[in-house]
Each structure stands twice: as structure tokens, then as C-alpha cells.
Amino acid sequence: MKKSFLLGLVFFVCQYSWAQISIGTADMPLVNDSLKVSLTNTVGSINPALTDTNYVWDFSTLTATSQNTEHFDSPSSFAFPFNLLFNVTNTSYGLYNYTPNSIVTPILTINLSKSYDFFKNSSTDFKETGKGIFINGLPDNAPYSADDYVYRFPMHYGSVDSCDYKFGTWVSKPFYYGQTGHRVNHADGWGSVKTPYGTFQALRVKSVLNMIDTIYVDTFHIGFNRPRPLTIQYKWLVQGGKIPVLEIDGTQTGGVFTVTNVTYRDSARAGVAQVGIQELYNKPTRVNTWPNPASTAVLFDIQGIQAAFIDVFDGNGKIISAFRISGETPLLDVSNYPAGMYYFDVKSKEDRVIGRGKIAVMR
Numbered sequence: 001m002k003k004s005f006l007l008g009l010v011f012f013v014c015q016y017s018w019a020q021i022s023i024g025t026a027d028m029p030l031v032n033d034s035l036k037v038s039l040t041n042t043v044g045s046i047n048p049a050l051t052d053t054n055y056v057w058d059f060s061t062l063t064a065t066s067q068n069t070e071h072f073d074s075p076s077s078f079a080f081p082f083n084l085l086f087n088v089t090n091t092s093y094g095l096y097n098y099t100p101n102s103i104v105t106p107i108l109t110i111n112l113s114k115s116y117d118f119f120k121n122s123s124t125d126f127k128e129t130g131k132g133i134f135i136n137g138l139p140d141n142a143p144y145s146a147d148d149y150v151y152r153f154p155m156h157y158g159s160v161d162s163c164d165y166k167f168g169t170w171v172s173k174p175f176y177y178g179q180t181g182h183r184v185n186h187a188d189g190w191g192s193v194k195t196p197y198g199t200f201q202a203l204r205v206k207s208v209l210n211m212i213d214t215i216y217v218d219t220f221h222i223g224f225n226r227p228r229p230l231t232i233q234y235k236w237l238v239q240g241g242k243i244p245v246l247e248i249d250g251t252q253t254g255g256v257f258t259v260t261n262v263t264y265r266d267s268a269r270a271g272v273a274q275v276g277i278q279e280l281y282n283k284p285t286r287v288n289t290w291p292n293p294a295s296t297a298v299l300f301d302i303q304g305i306q307a308a309f310i311d312v313f314d315g316n317g318k319i320i321s322a323f324r325i326s327g328e329t330p331l332l333d334v335s336n337y338p339a340g341m342y343y344f345d346v347k348s349k350e351d352r353v354i355g356r357g358k359i360a361v362m363r
Contacts, residue, residue, distance in 0.1 A: 038064035051189030287355035
């Protein structure tokens with residue numbers, strides 16, 4: 001009887017200890033982290049709202065429709081005009097957002113394309129402090145006048161917090177675009193989550209967001225408020241995970257939840273469309289390379305640039321080489337590079353990107 005009691009006590013202590021999993025600042029990304037994720041837009045017949053303690057969420061049958069690399073850029077690398085307001089004093093890193101968005105009003109359509117989300121990570125919270133938005137193709141800063149607290153630390157099962165956030169910017173006068181939002185976070189479960197990438201012990205966090213877009217036309221002194229559908233985010237966080245191992249986003253109307261986006265940590269998968277860094281580098285560049293494809297070396301034609309820097313990335317967005325250009329056109333030795341596609345930035349002395357391209361290494 002005594003032995004059975006002790007075994008039961010040990011089991012209870014272990015269960016109680018696991019229930020107290022805590023997520024904090026050390027579990028968030030670090031500057032220059034590059035994390036591969038897979039994306040899809042369905043979870044099949046699984047209900048992502050289901051949760052409990054010591055619960056098992058089985059999403060192992062998810063099938064990626066595309067993959068992306070989430071790279072947390074250093075504030076020192078921000079290009080103009082984003083570097084005007086966001087820097088090392090107020091920003092931990094910027095995350096490039098590749099998802100386009102459009103806002104339709106009764107008199108105009110505003111296209112929000114690729115943008116930066118700027119974050120600050122501290123011992124007490126992880127918050128979004130602003131956006132670098134491309135509005136109708138033009139870049140602009142949109143700092144938050146009230147920050148969006150994505151997480152507050154420490155976060156454990158049962159934690160509940162909320163915030164009201166706000167940002168806005170003049171698209172180009174007379175048009176103003178802004179957004180207000182109310183976020184409620186609830187850590188409503190813990191247990192094991194299974195994805196195609198593996199099985200993880202996780203804390204589940206449900207975020208509910210009420211958002212309202214505001215459009216103002218100064219010429220006519222007319223403004224429009226456009227409430228967005230209620231947005232719900234289900235996130236599974238693990239210690240040391242940096243980002244959720246799984247996030248399911250969707251909208252809820254009339255009590256019906258509709259999945260809009262599914263993102264989960266993954267490794268590179270052959271045959272799955274790659275977006276992100278490849279898409280970024282499909283732009284024309286002032287910089288030419290010879291030969292391309294290459295087997296041993298690449299000669300850069302930098303068209304009269306006297307001093308600059310070249311960063312070379314692999315297909316996952318990780319910097320694998322960085323060197324300085326000085327005087328003569330440089331030669332990049334790729335004899336030790338595995339076969340594959342590589343990407344490069346050419347930066348000025350002010351650390352501003354002035355050319356982009358890609359290199360195919362053949363063997």
C-alpha cells in the first residue's frame with residue numbers, strides 16, 4: 001500500500017510539474033534567426049478549438065502547400081525609410097511579412113503588400129511596436145501609438161491577459177489608414193501536439209482579436225470605419241521554440257470558425273513551393289555575375305561601385321558568407337559550396353541594399 005501511494009504521489013507531482021510549463025523571453029526568437037515554416041489553409045475535419053490539460057492534438061497529417069523562411073532581421077539592416085523610426089534602441093528585430101492584403105472602402109481600394117512587423121522582446125513581454133507597410137507600392141512607417149502585446153511573461157497554463165493597440169499612417173495625403181484592435185490571450189491548454197515536423201510538449205494559447213480599420217480622406221473630411229471579422233489565433237508554444245510550432249488562424253462569424261492560414265515549424269521539403277527569400281530575389285538587380293551557373297568561382301560586376309559588402313544566403317535564408325568589396329570587382333569562391341541555389345545582397349557602406357541576385361552552383 002505504501003509503495004502504491006508513493007508511486008501515485010510521484011505521478012501526481014510529475015503531472016503537476018508539467019502543467020506548470022512556463023514560456024518567457026528566452027523562448028522568443030533571437031536576432032538573425034532563420035526558421036523554416038510550412039503553410040497550408042486547412043486542417044481537415046480536426047476542430048482546433050478543442051483543448052484540455054494533458055491533451056493530445058494530432059495534426060500530423062497536415063500537408064504543406066508552400067514553405068517560407070521567417071528571418072528576424074537586425075535593426076542595423078533596416079532599409080530606408082524603416083530605419084528612420086525603428087532602430088536598436090526601440091526594436092529587437094523586424095520580421096518580413098509576405099502576405100498581401102487589401103482594404104476596400106466605398107471610394108477606393110488600398111493595397112497592403114509586403115511589410116515589416118517590428119517587435120520588441122523584453123523580460124516582461126513580447127510586443128509589436130510598428131509596421132513597415134508597402135501601401136499601393138510605396139513604403140511607409142506605421143508606428144504603434146499603443147503597442148500590441150503579443151505575449152506577456154511569464155506565461156503558463158491559465159494565464160489571461162489583454163491589450164488595446166493602435167497604429168496609423170498617411171498613405172499619401174489626403175488618404176489616412178489606421179487600425180485599432182483589442183487582443184485577449186488565454187493559455188487554455190497543455191499537452192502534446194503532433195505535426196509533420198515531430199511531437200512536442202506544448203502550451204496552447206488562444207488569442208481573440210477584434211480589429212477595426214480606419215480610412216480617412218482629408219480632402220472631403222470623410223472617414224470610414226471597417227470592422228474586420230472576429231479573428232482567432234490558436235498557437236502551440238514550446239520552451240526554446242522561438243515561434244509557435246503550430247499556429248492556426250481564422251475568422252469566426254455567427255459562431256462558425258473558418259480557417260484562413262496554418263503555419264508550422266518544418267524542415268525544407270522537396271516539391272513544395274518556396275516563397276519568401278526566393279520571391280524577394282526575383283526582382284531585377286544592378287549587379288551581374290559570371291559565370292552563372294557556377295562550379296568553382298563567381299565574378300561580380302558591381303558596375304563602378306568602389307566599396308560595398310556582399311552577403312550570401314542559402315535556400316533557407318541563412319547567411320553563409322559575408323565579405324567586403326574594395327577596388328577591383330570581387331571573385332567569390334564557391335568551390336566548397338554544395339550544389340544548389342544561393343542568393344546575395346550587395347550593400348553600400350551605409351548597410352543599404354543596392355543590388356540583389358542569385359547564383360546557381362552546379363556540380
